[in-house]
Amino acid sequence: MQLLSGKGKSLLCAFAASVVSVSAFAQAWPTxxxxxxxxxxxxxxxxxxxxxxxxxxxxxxxxxxxxxxxxxxxxxxxxxxxxxxxxxxxxxxxxxxxxxxxxxxxxxxxxxxxxxxxxxxxxxxxxPLVLVANPSVPAKNLKELIAHVQSKQGKFSFGSSGSGTPQHLTGELFNSVLKLDMIHVPYKGSAPAIADLLGGHIPIMFDSTIAIMPHIKSGKVVPIAVTGAKRSPLLPNVPTFAELGQPSLESYxxxxxxxxxxxxxxxxxxxxxxxxxxxxxxxxxxxxxxxxxxxxxxxxxxxxxxxxxxxxxxxxxxxxxxxxxx
CATH class of the missing domain: 3.40.190.150 (Bordetella uptake gene, domain 1)
Incomplete structure (x- = not known):
């Protein structure tokens, strides 16, 4: 069997050292x-x-x-x-x-x-997010809400936890898909938006289930629909938008x-x-x-x-x- 030349041995050793080095780095994480x-x-x-x-x-x-x-x-x-x-x-x-x-x-x-x-x-x-309304809004389901928004002819608003948040953009998606004309009212966080929703200063908003759940349980807001692909285990009686014929409103x-x-x-x-x-x-x-x-x-x-x-x-x-x- 032919033995490796000196140059070949050097290349082999260098290759082996690089393999060991990479392997050691991965095994050492975090350093x-x-x-x-x-x-x-x-x-x-x-x-x-x-x-x-x-x-x-x-x-x-x-x-x-x-x-x-x-x-x-x-x-x-x-x-x-x-x-x-x-x-x-x-x-x-x-x-x-x-x-x-x-x-x-x-x-x-x-x-x-x-x-x-x-x-x-x-x-x-x-x-998943959930669309909720202040109880003063004369709508208990999606069909009634759409009719109410349309009746306002561009003078109906929705709140969010801030411009560019998933809550805001889901509202814009809602606007676009259902061909509505709602005005966006941004807040600096979910808490102040929810406070104004509870106070009736904004009529509706999208928010994460974890943020809005206490107020749904207390009856201070009315859940309309959830944006997940299937019903939330936290809100088993609230339909998804897909169930209501709007699958493109899936959002998280x-x-x-x-x-x-x-x-x-x-x-x-x-x-x-x-x-x-x-x-x-x-x-x-x-x-x-x-x-x-x-x-x-x-x-x-x-x-x-x-x-x-x-x-x-x-x-x-x-x-x-x-x-x-x-």
């Missing part, structure tokens, strides 16, 4: 404290997923995970910081859908491209996990595996039950396809509505 950026203020919906995620992985992977709430710019500031971070798995992003699939169409000047500069890891929560407030683009695929795979394992645990199952989310843990590839589809969908809604924040 220190992992920063999980949440581009929203503390206590917001993204924290519902982020804080138990950080706590769980701190206990399972041997390093500390810390939450960095970096709010501003409709989620753009914190998301951009992760997009610019070193792609080594030590900086992650947990965010709602807005800065990923809505803001690129809504803002004229984005400092990063979410589809190019961030690597999808997994969906975490996907929460979803929250996902991302890393900077260029993060090695084996590191992404390990983060994904740890994340899905966490999502199957009892603590997160309780969170899913409380929020009305199905299990949506997925592969990075499938989550990436979902993000692409959502970007196209909401880009069309922004364009047709003329919505902008710049």
């Amino acid at each position: 220190g404290t992992v920063t999980v950026v949440v581009p929203w203020p503390p206590g917001g919906p993204s924290d519902i997923a982020a804080r138990p995620f950080a706590k769980s992985l701190t206990g399972t992977v041997g390093q500390t995970f810390v939450i960095d709430n970096r709010a501003g710019g409709g989620g753009n500031i914190g998301s951009a910081a992760v997009a610019r971070a070193k792609p080594d798995g030590q900086t992650l992003l947990i965010t709602s859908s807005a800065p990923i699939v809505i803001n690129p169409s809504l803002y004229k000047n984005m400092t990063f491209d979410p589809l190019k500069d961030l690597a999808p890891i997994s969906n975490l929560l996907r929460v 407030a979803w929250y996902g996990l991302f890393a900077p683009a260029g993060t090695p695929k084996d590191v992404i795979a390990k983060i994904n595996a740890e994340t899905v394992k966490f999502m199957k645990g009892p603590e997160f199952e309780k969170i899913r039950a409380e929020t009305g989310s199905e299990f949506v843990g997925d592969t990075p590839e499938n989550f990436g396809k979902f993000v692409q589809a959502e970007s196209i969908k909401w880009g069309k809604v922004v364009k047709s509505s003329g919505a902008t924040v710049d």
